[in-house]
Amino acid sequence: MARAAERIRLTMGHLARSPAVVAAPTSCQTLNSPPHKLRKEFERICQQEVKVPGLVVMRDVAIAKSEFVPDQRAVSKLQDFQEDPELFRYCTLPQVLKYVECFIGPDIMAMHTMLINKPPDAGKKTSRHPMHQDLHYFPFRPADRIVCAWTALERVNRQNGCLVVLPGTHTGTLKEHDYPDWQGGVNKMYHGVRDSTLQHQRVHLQMEKGDTVFFHPLLIHGSGMNQTQGFRKAISCHYASSDCYYIDVKGTTQENIQDEVKELAAKKYPMAANISFQDTWAFRGRLVQGERRSL
Numbered sequence: 001m002a003r004a005a006e007r008i009r010l011t012m013g014h015l016a017r018s019p020a021v022v023a024a025p026t027s028c029q030t031l032n033s034p035p036h037k038l039r040k041e042f043e044r045i046c047q048q049e050v051k052v053p054g055l056v057v058m059r060d061v062a063i064a065k066s067e068f069v070p071d072q073r074a075v076s077k078l079q080d081f082q083e084d085p086e087l088f089r090y091c092t093l094p095q096v097l098k099y100v101e102c103f104i105g106p107d108i109m110a111m112h113t114m115l116i117n118k119p120p121d122a123g124k125k126t127s128r129h130p131m132h133q134d135l136h137y138f139p140f141r142p143a144d145r146i147v148c149a150w151t152a153l154e155r156v157n158r159q160n161g162c163l164v165v166l167p168g169t170h171t172g173t174l175k176e177h178d179y180p181d182w183q184g185g186v187n188k189m190y191h192g193v194r195d196s197t198l199q200h201q202r203v204h205l206q207m208e209k210g211d212t213v214f215f216h217p218l219l220i221h222g223s224g225m226n227q228t229q230g231f232r233k234a235i236s237c238h239y240a241s242s243d244c245y246y247i248d249v250k251g252t253t254q255e256n257i258q259d260e261v262k263e264l265a266a267k268k269y270p271m272a273a274n275i276s277f278q279d280t281w282a283f284r285g286r287l288v289q290g291e292r293r294s295l
Contacts, residue, residue, distance in 0.1 A: 035153040035209060038235055041086040042115055046075050052084045054284060060119050060126055060187060076127075076187065078115040082286045087115060091237040092288050096149050099214055103147040104241040107290030111138070111146075111281060112238035118161050121225040126185055127161060128225050130192025133169075134238065135217035136177045137189075137257055139249050139278050140295060143174075145241035146217045152207040153233040160232040161224045162207065166200035170216035176253040191257060193220055240285075242293040246278040 044050050045057075056079040081087040090096075091110040100108055121127040135143050156162045177191040198220070205213055215221065217238070226232050249258050258277040265275055285295050 035233075038087060038090065038115070038153060039233065041084065042078065042117070042233070045078060045084070050084070052081060054080050054083055056080050058188065060122070075117055076119055077117060079113070080284050081113045081115060082110060082284055087235070088113065088286070090151070090235050091239075091286075096151075096212060096237075097289055099212075100147055100149060100239045101289070103214065104145045104239060105243070105290075107242040107293060108288050109240050109242045109244075109285045109292065109295050110237050110288050111140070111240045111285045111295070113284075114236050116232070116234045116236070118223070118226045118232040118234075120229050120231070121227060124185060125182065125225055126187060128182075129161075129223040130180045130182075130186070130190055131164070131166070131198075131220050131222040132177060132190075132192050133174060133218050133220055135174050136191060136254060138217060138238075138240075139254065139258070139281060140240060140244045140246050142244065143217050145244050146238065148215050148217065148236055148238045149212055150215070150234060150236040151212040152209055153235060154209050156205070156207045156211075156232060156234065158204050158206065158224065159226075160228045160230065161226040163205040163213065164202050164222050164224060165205060165215065166198065166220040167203055169198075169200060169220040170218045172218060174218065174253065175220075178256060189257070189260065192222070239288075240295060242287065242291060242295050245294050246281070249277065 041050075045052060045055070057075055058077040058079060060076040078087075082091075088110070091113060097108065118127055134148060135146070138146065140146075150163065176194045178194055179186050179190070180192040200220070204224075207213065249255055261277055261280055262275065265280055269275075282295070
């Protein structure tokens, strides 16, 4: 009870500073890993100067294979950078963790890490990210003990494809997801909500470099096209309380993403052909604060 009361006190203290808290300013001047260091490490990985175990490098579906070059122009996203010390330092920032603790408690696991490098749209609108709920990808619960921190590494606006959210949808349930039927194609694992009845007003989160937004895994969100000539960079981490537990998603709306993840894992690591969906998450999870209990 004392721990719960302290969490409520801290949360109310943060909320009292603004009538409508959407993003928390984490100035790049105060970050232990400022944006230019994160950018430099990203470039080193793209140029294959450093190999990171377990890292997944993703490319935009509209980029032809003939255009693949060993630099950032060929890479749209890095996933699972937990074994890269420089990038993972972001996940341990006290400026971020003080807010994360308000949402999920003191025992904090970093479960999913991404550095997004949204490319200029190639004319097929593939730089969009369909509206989705992050919980669709996660075989662990409860949802209220999971939170995402998403930090802009430069100014993010509607022109270069800022986040778009449907406020209030975090109070709903997990919806069915699948690939949207887009003419220009859809990037790998970019599943979207299959619900044409959503009538919520969209809010565009325009952010300055260093700003951070925190959101619930049931919040429906996505991002628009990058209509500029530059790359829109951001870094994020999904945190979960180490008290969370794994669930079996067989027979649920998450079974399609489970099968896709297992198929990719088997291709990348043939010796792990029988690995479970839950195991793929247990391998990438890392403790950042407190004690590792269940996850």
